[in-house]
Amino acid sequence: MSIRNAAHIAGVFEHPGRHLPDHTVPGIHFEVAAGALADAGMTFADVDGYFCAGDAPGFGGLSMAEHLGLTCRHIDSTETGGSSYLVHVQHAAEAIAAGHCSVALITLAGKPRTGGAQPGGSARGASPESSFEGLFGLNVVNGYAMAARRHMHEFGTTSEQLAEIKVAASTHAQHNPNAYLPNVVTVEDVVNSPLVADPLHRLDACVITDGGGALVVVSPEIAASLDRHTVPVLGSGLAIKTAGGRIDLTHTGAVWSGPAAFSEAGITPADIKYVSIYDSFTITVLQTIEDLGFCEKGDGGRFVMEGALQAPHGRLPFNTDGGGLCNNHPANRGGMTKVVEAVRQLRGEANPAVQVPDCSIALAHGTGGSLATRMGSATLILGRES
Amino acid sequence: MPRPTDLPTPTPRSSSDDQVFWDGLAEDRLLLPRCTSCGSVFWHPRPFCPECSCTRIDWFAATGNGTIYSYSVTHKAPGNWGAHAPYVIAYVELDEGPRVMSNIVDADLDMLEVGLEVQAVFHAGADGGAVLRFTPSPG
Numbered sequence: 226m227s228i229r230n231a232a233h234i235a236g237v238f239e240h241p242g243r244h245l246p247d248h249t250v251p252g253i254h255f256e257v258a259a260g261a262l263a264d265a266g267m268t269f270a271d272v273d274g275y276f277c278a279g280d281a282p283g284f285g286g287l288s289m290a291e292h293l294g295l296t297c298r299h300i301d302s303t304e305t306g307g308s309s310y311l312v313h314v315q316h317a318a319e320a321i322a323a324g325h326c327s328v329a330l331i332t333l334a335g336k337p338r339t340g341g342a343q344p345g346g347s348a349r350g351a352s353p354e355s356s357f358e359g360l361f362g363l364n365v366v367n368g369y370a371m372a373a374r375r376h377m378h379e380f381g382t383t384s385e386q387l388a389e390i391k392v393a394a395s396t397h398a399q400h401n402p403n404a405y406l407p408n409v410v411t412v413e414d415v416v417n418s419p420l421v422a423d424p425l426h427r428l429d430a431c432v433i434t435d436g437g438g439a440l441v442v443v444s445p446e447i448a449a450s451l452d453r454h455t456v457p458v459l460g461s462g463l464a465i466k467t468a469g470g471r472i473d474l475t476h477t478g479a480v481w482s483g484p485a486a487f488s489e490a491g492i493t494p495a496d497i498k499y500v501s502i503y504d505s506f507t508i509t510v511l512q513t514i515e516d517l518g519f520c521e522k523g524d525g526g527r528f529v530m531e532g533a534l535q536a537p538h539g540r541l542p543f544n545t546d547g548g549g550l551c552n553n554h555p556a557n558r559g560g561m562t563k564v565v566e567a568v569r570q571l572r573g574e575a576n577p578a579v580q581v582p583d584c585s586i587a588l589a590h591g592t593g594g595s596l597a598t599r600m601g602s603a604t605l606i607l608g609r610e611s
Numbered sequence: 612m613p614r615p616t617d618l619p620t621p622t623p624r625s626s627s628d629d630q631v632f633w634d635g636l637a638e639d640r641l642l643l644p645r646c647t648s649c650g651s652v653f654w655h656p657r658p659f660c661p662e663c664s665c666t667r668i669d670w671f672a673a674t675g676n677g678t679i680y681s682y683s684v685t686h687k688a689p690g691n692w693g694a695h696a697p698y699v700i701a702y703v704e705l706d707e708g709p710r711v712m713s714n715i716v717d718a719d720l721d722m723l724e725v726g727l728e729v730q731a732v733f734h735a736g737a738d739g740g741a742v743l744r745f746t747p748s749p750g
């Protein structure tokens with residue numbers, strides 16, 4: 226069974242807040258759900274499937290479905306870290322194709338800036354590998370730094386090339402009134418910012434923000450009944466990459482999720498007009514671009530030079546909201562906003578200065594877990610209503 | 612005897628799944644698991660082979676030698692590691708094959724590079740037990 230054209234994204238919402246000391250996490254889930262449903266022209270009563278990940282408090286989907294007042298005949302709480310919400314889109318499309326639901330609501334919310342949550346997601350007790358990784362001062366930054374170091378060693382990638390990715394994101398963020406970091410930065414700004422974990426600098430990293438987002442995924446029949454422009458799901462791919470003592474830090478799970486998504490959609494990387502690429506760090510973007518086939522493995526550093534990623538006219542316009550690097554990384558999970566901005570582009574509703582002309586096919590990619598250990602990669606290919 | 616260290620070194624949490632490994636470290640020995648069926652030397656230690664699911668596992672004494680697969684000199688860190696910056700986190704590729712996460716200690720930071728030869732050192736845990744770390748090989 227293919228999910229090609231089996232479901233449409235009918236509503237999206239990104240919480241405008243970045244610093245929300247007076248909000249609760251369940252309250253943000255409610256706000257973003259209401260926003261996405263309103264965007265679709267629908268109500269909570271229309272929802273019959275609910276999807277959430279490790280950021281959902283309490284009993285996850287059970288607690289939140291009750292809190293939101295949902296009556297569901299389908300539920301999914303797949304947790305792959307920051308990529309969860311792209312996985313949820315695929316699973317929603319599958320469930321819709323199977324007749325298990327027809328209106329799927331996906332929500333994300335968190336308060337890492339003001340709520341004290343730890344980066345990286347939920348605590349479910351000690352993992353079997355924790356004794357072998359928890360004794361060495363591993364954190365999010367130095368893990369990705371090891372990936373960057375190895376990529377530099379094998380392919381000659383430079384800090385300046387990584388910095389180009391931040392520069393492109395910042396040129397987009399200047400047009401986003403909600404962006405956490407709205408100022409344009411230069412390559413020099415990035416490489417002269419403090420080294421957090423060599424070779425990654427402070428400005429190689431994404432922002433830490435409160436907030437959230439939501440998606441509404443519906444059947445093609447319901448999409449046809451709505452006034453709103455909806456976005457068909459053309460293809461999807463998932464992959465889990467594990468460490469297991471054989472870890473290769475120079476590639477991501479996108480080497481598998483990308484081809485699966487392109488195959489299902491029946492297209493190639495050359496057909497893509499816009500990409501939302503998960504950008505926890507600059508190195509995350511660089512490796513993912515290579516792994517998705519937009520350039521040869523190891524050529525990512527050369528590929529991103531000379532404004533290749535800058536909208537609207539770069540070779541591969543990316544993250545036109547400013548991405549996690551500059552705009553928003555709610556709950557330390559960047560997958561939701563990747564889908565939201567791709568939908569904006571396909572509807573022609575991105576900020577005008579960065580709207581890609583005739584944006585007919587877009588790709589959104591999520592990376593969950595860590596490049597340094599184990600990850601869940603998810604790729605979506607989205608189209609435009611015919 | 613594992614030697615004392617200033618680095619944060621809690622006594623590792625062991626279980627019946629990996630007790631052989633931790634008991635080895637406490638005696639300055641790096642014991643690795645090898646599958647009796649497919650021959651895989653795997654990581655992390657567990658009582659079955661992740662390659663072929665065989666439950667007959669041999670433990671053997673590794674050389675303790677390896678090379679740096681990748682590393683990061685960490686200048687800022689949250690929690691109790693922050694006070695120990697700069698410190699070095701690394702993946703070490705053991706001569707027996709597995710790439711294992713650890714620290715490089717007692718190293719000239721300017722001499723670090725991918726491929727540098729390192730050897731095991733055993734750091735005493737705060738309340739017993741030991742932790743596997745690495746230091747540049749002499750010469």
Ligand SMILES: [Zn+2]
Pocket residue numbers: 646647648649650651660661662663664665
């Ligand atoms: Zn085996």
